[in-house]
Amino acid sequence: MTEKSSPQPRVLVVDDAVTVRAYTRQVLEAGGFAVDEAVNGIDGLEHALAATPDLLIVDINMQKMDGYTMLRRLRQDPALQDVPAIMISTESKDSDREKALLAGANWYFVKPVRPDDLTAAARLLTGLCGGRS
Amino acid sequence: MNTLFDQFVLESRELLEAAGAALLRLERDPADRVAVNDLFRALHTLKGATALFDMAPFTRMVHAGEDALMAVRDGQAAMTGDLADRLLDLLDTGAAWVDGLEDSQALPGDADARAQALEARLRAALGGPAESVEAGTPSAFAWVEEVPEAERAKAAGRTVTAIAYDPAEDCFFSGDDPLDLCRRIPDLLFLRVEAAAAWPPLAQLDPYRCALRFRALSGASKEDLARLFRGVPDQVTFATLAIPARAEPAAPASLATAMLREQAHILGLPGSAEETAARRAAVLRAVRNILTAEGRDAEQAVLDRAAEGPAEALVRCVESLADGPAAEADTPANAASPARRALRVDAERMDRLMALVGELVVAKGSLPYLAREAQDGRSAEALAQGIKEAHGRIDSIVGELQDAVLRLRVLPLSRVFDPLPRLVRDTARRLGKAVELHLSGGETEADKDILDILGEPLLHLVRNGLDHGVEAPERRRAAGKPEVAAIRVRAFQDGGGVVVEVSDDGAGIDADAVRRKAVARGAVTAEQAAALSDAEALRLIFLPGVSTSDSVSDLSGRGVGMDAVRGAVEQAGGRVEVASTPGAGTRVRLVLPLTMMVTRLVTVETAGTLYGFPVTLVTGMQRVPHGAIRRMKHAESVVVQDEVVPLLRLRRLLNLPEDERERKGEAVLLVDLGGHPVGLVVDAFRERADVVLKPMTGLLARLRGYAGTAVLGDGRLLLALNLRELL
Numbered sequence: 001m002t003e004k005s006s007p008q009p010r011v012l013v014v015d016d017a018v019t020v021r022a023y024t025r026q027v028l029e030a031g032g033f034a035v036d037e038a039v040n041g042i043d044g045l046e047h048a049l050a051a052t053p054d055l056l057i058v059d060i061n062m063q064k065m066d067g068y069t070m071l072r073r074l075r076q077d078p079a080l081q082d083v084p085a086i087m088i089s090t091e092s093k094d095s096d097r098e099k100a101l102l103a104g105a106n107w108y109f110v111k112p113v114r115p116d117d118l119t120a121a122a123r124l125l126t127g128l129c130g131g132r133s
Numbered sequence: 134m135n136t137l138f139d140q141f142v143l144e145s146r147e148l149l150e151a152a153g154a155a156l157l158r159l160e161r162d163p164a165d166r167v168a169v170n171d172l173f174r175a176l177h178t179l180k181g182a183t184a185l186f187d188m189a190p191f192t193r194m195v196h197a198g199e200d201a202l203m204a205v206r207d208g209q210a211a212m213t214g215d216l217a218d219r220l221l222d223l224l225d226t227g228a229a230w231v232d233g234l235e236d237s238q239a240l241p242g243d244a245d246a247r248a249q250a251l252e253a254r255l256r257a258a259l260g261g262p263a264e265s266v267e268a269g270t271p272s273a274f275a276w277v278e279e280v281p282e283a284e285r286a287k288a289a290g291r292t293v294t295a296i297a298y299d300p301a302e303d304c305f306f307s308g309d310d311p312l313d314l315c316r317r318i319p320d321l322l323f324l325r326v327e328a329a330a331a332w333p334p335l336a337q338l339d340p341y342r343c344a345l346r347f348r349a350l351s352g353a354s355k356e357d358l359a360r361l362f363r364g365v366p367d368q369v370t371f372a373t374l375a376i377p378a379r380a381e382p383a384a385p386a387s388l389a390t391a392m393l394r395e396q397a398h399i400l401g402l403p404g405s406a407e408e409t410a411a412r413r414a415a416v417l418r419a420v421r422n423i424l425t426a427e428g429r430d431a432e433q434a435v436l437d438r439a440a441e442g443p444a445e446a447l448v449r450c451v452e453s454l455a456d457g458p459a460a461e462a463d464t465p466a467n468a469a470s471p472a473r474r475a476l477r478v479d480a481e482r483m484d485r486l487m488a489l490v491g492e493l494v495v496a497k498g499s500l501p502y503l504a505r506e507a508q509d510g511r512s513a514e515a516l517a518q519g520i521k522e523a524h525g526r527i528d529s530i531v532g533e534l535q536d537a538v539l540r541l542r543v544l545p546l547s548r549v550f551d552p553l554p555r556l557v558r559d560t561a562r563r564l565g566k567a568v569e570l571h572l573s574g575g576e577t578e579a580d581k582d583i584l585d586i587l588g589e590p591l592l593h594l595v596r597n598g599l600d601h602g603v604e605a606p607e608r609r610r611a612a613g614k615p616e617v618a619a620i621r622v623r624a625f626q627d628g629g630g631v632v633v634e635v636s637d638d639g640a641g642i643d644a645d646a647v648r649r650k651a652v653a654r655g656a657v658t659a660e661q662a663a664a665l666s667d668a669e670a671l672r673l674i675f676l677p678g679v680s681t682s683d684s685v686s687d688l689s690g691r692g693v694g695m696d697a698v699r700g701a702v703e704q705a706g707g708r709v710e711v712a713s714t715p716g717a718g719t720r721v722r723l724v725l726p727l728t729m730m731v732t733r734l735v736t737v738e739t740a741g742t743l744y745g746f747p748v749t750l751v752t753g754m755q756r757v758p759h760g761a762i763r764r765m766k767h768a769e770s771v772v773v774q775d776e777v778v779p780l781l782r783l784r785r786l787l788n789l790p791e792d793e794r795e796r797k798g799e800a801v802l803l804v805d806l807g808g809h810p811v812g813l814v815v816d817a818f819r820e821r822a823d824v825v826l827k828p829m830t831g832l833l834a835r836l837r838g839y840a841g842t843a844v845l846g847d848g849r850l851l852l853a854l855n856l857r858e859l860l
Binding site: 072075076081082083084085098101102104106107108116117120121123124125126127128 | 189239388389392395396398399402403404407408411412414415416417418419421422423424425426427
């Protein structure tokens with residue numbers, strides 16, 4: 001079941017900071033992605049259930065529902081179980097990384113993330129070819 | 134692929150080419166304002182284009198070039214050979230990146246480091262204040278080596294400025310704020326505050342005296358930093374250092390590797406059966422996507438198989454995928470890319486095509502009218518007349534259409550001339566020879582396929598001329614020649630083909646040396662060699678392994694010999710001629726058909742079948758009386774223009790029965806096989822024909838001696854012969 005995503009993979013960005021969302025949107029759109037935004041874990045889950053994204057980019061510390069909880073819930077849903085996810089946080093300790101992976105993330109970035117790195121990671125996790133499509 | 138990006142690739146190539154041409158002009162005449170401006174404009178536009186995409190190193194590199202040119206334009210720096218070399222480096226790197234971008238939409242992993250290095254070298258070439266990159270770390274900056282790995286990573290692969298700031302003890306009294314100064318360092322990559330000396334006991338510590346010193350790394354240039362620290366020049370020292378790239382730069386290739394490793398790691402994480410199953414699903418999808426993104430679709434099957442097996446098998450599989458072909462990250466760009474498949478078409482030619490199609494549509498309109506006439510019982514004669522007229526109109530339009538379509542593929546030869554100025558410049562510089570390249574006839578047009586074939590041989594011939602033909606300046610002076618040698622590349626149309634001539638005013642080819650070499654290489658026997666005229670001996674250079682120079686140089690000794698030149702040209706249905714006068718120079722001539730789609734053939738009839746030969750190979754047709762044919766043992770020959778030409782009979786070559794007809798003489802077709810004239814006895818000459826040659830297919834493809842088949846206008850089949858294979 002290789003996910004041959006549509007020409008423009010959809011990325012759901014879940015973060016409570018509007019600037020971070022705007023920045024991430026700008027970087028990803030420049031990298032050829034379509035971007036949806038959600039402001040916290042609950043909002044994120046609702047968005048994901050409404051329209052399955054090709055990739056999730058999730059912040060950890062958010063009000064109402066944090067990123068860990070959101071990912072754990074997401075991984076329990078058969079339809080969303082396998083959606084690749086990136087977690088981004090300011091915490092750089094190995095234990096933080098491990099916690100993110102345990103919650104269901106496929107990759108962990110420490111803020112700030114260079115635009116190139118973010119785009120590259122998103123391309124890899126969505127199978128967006130460098131131009132081989 | 135998105136069109137904006139395609140446009141970028143196309144445009145940046147053009148800009149790089151334009152910049153290269155302007156740069157060469159500028160180097161020849163450093164006062165050429167137009168060239169400076171052309172070059173500057175090309176780089177500026179290129180910078181703007183790169184900035185639209187996610188390719189900061191590219192932008193930075195071009196920006197550095199732009200800066201250098203600005204200095205030249207404003208008279209602050211001179212256009213030296215060294216600076217030109219650096220700029221050419223920049224253009225080359227840019228061109229390679231564009232090729233890579235077209236392939237993978239990504240810059241190579243070392244792009245950042247290369248951009249930095251080029252930037253530094255450009256600055257050095259500008260003769261900036263001792264801006265050269267020190268190879269090692271000066272002892273005063275030994276601390277750079279001790280910068281923690283995590284901090285160092287930020288500077289890895291970059292040229293940075295190291296700052297050692299030792300504030301004077303009484304600096305607070307002169308209003309300095311050392312910490313604030315350090316915090317204002319642009320592009321600060323690392324900052325360490327340390328005690329200037331061992332700490333005194335607390336009771337003796339004087340808070341009004343500065344006891345600290347600062348060590349910092351910055352991506353900014355020395356000048357920028359000197360400006361910042363202008364108030365304390367005596368307390369600060371700078372060093373420009375190249376921080377070596379780490380084994381794992383944050384390049385896409387290694388990111389993929391790291392991500393795959395992480396996925397393997399995730400598979401081993403603890404959790405409930407439900408949790409691990411969910412993570413496994415996400416990991417599988419992530420790994421598949423990474424493989425797709427990396428163009429490693431072939432390995433999906435391996436993953437699928439492992440996914441069916443036990444958990445450990447999957448972990449091992451993902452780990453091995455992580456170790457996978459990461460090392461080959463470079464190959465896609467290197468694999469002979471089918472470069473420039475896009476063909477730019479002159480709008481005028483396109484318009485002509487459209488106009489012809491319009492005419493065809495109108496002409497077609499007469500056919501239903503004729504059909505109605507036939508239904509209405511018009512006389513057969515009147516109908517025939519009408520049909521003939523319609524046919525005549527359509528026929529002429531179709532003919533023009535064919536021509537117009539061919540014209541679409543026709544390009545000026547200047548395209549293959551473009552790399553030559555650069556080649557001559559670089560090679561002459563390396564060889565220490567003074568050479569002027571004269572190009573003419575770049576506007577001559579030929580089919581794109583012909584141009585593709587012409588490129589390599591042309592480079593080789595020019596390289597050969599530089600390496601072997603043109604003498605060193607001292608020798609030229611001694612021989613009474615101007616010190617600056619001339620290499621001329623000239624193209625023109627001749628008959629049905631295009632001729633490209635490469636000539637030099639060098640030492641010429643020593644026919645005896647060629648004879649000796651050919652004998653030494655076993656290409657001919659000593660007797661054969663001795664029997665050859667000088668002109669014939671020269672043609673020996675087209676045999677494999679016979680080269681004209683005794684020294685194997687790194688230039689011409691690249692395995693592309695004159696035999697390869699001949700091979701390529703003949704494959705395109707052309708031929709090569711060489712002429713040389715000792716002491717005065719050499720001229721090599723490539724005669725090529727205008728297009729490979731339509732081949733002009735000389736047709737002959739033999740044993741009731743039509744055969745064709747490319748017109749470019751045929752040098753003449755003669756009726757030779759029997760008396761003029763000489764026989765030696767089984768070999769026959771004939772004298773043509775004072776030259777003994779071996780005679781071969783096509784019937785024998787094709788294993789056909791002998792010609793039993795009564796006749797006075799023979800029809801002899803004179804052909805030139807890369808300098809070997811041969812007379813071919815045929816039954817009869819027929820007309821010339823333009824045909825679309827179809828290669829032999831299926832079982833027939835294995836037959837040697839045939840170049841292809843073609844259908845003539847009257848429906849007869851023609852076999853085109855490949856004489857070289859036949860003989």
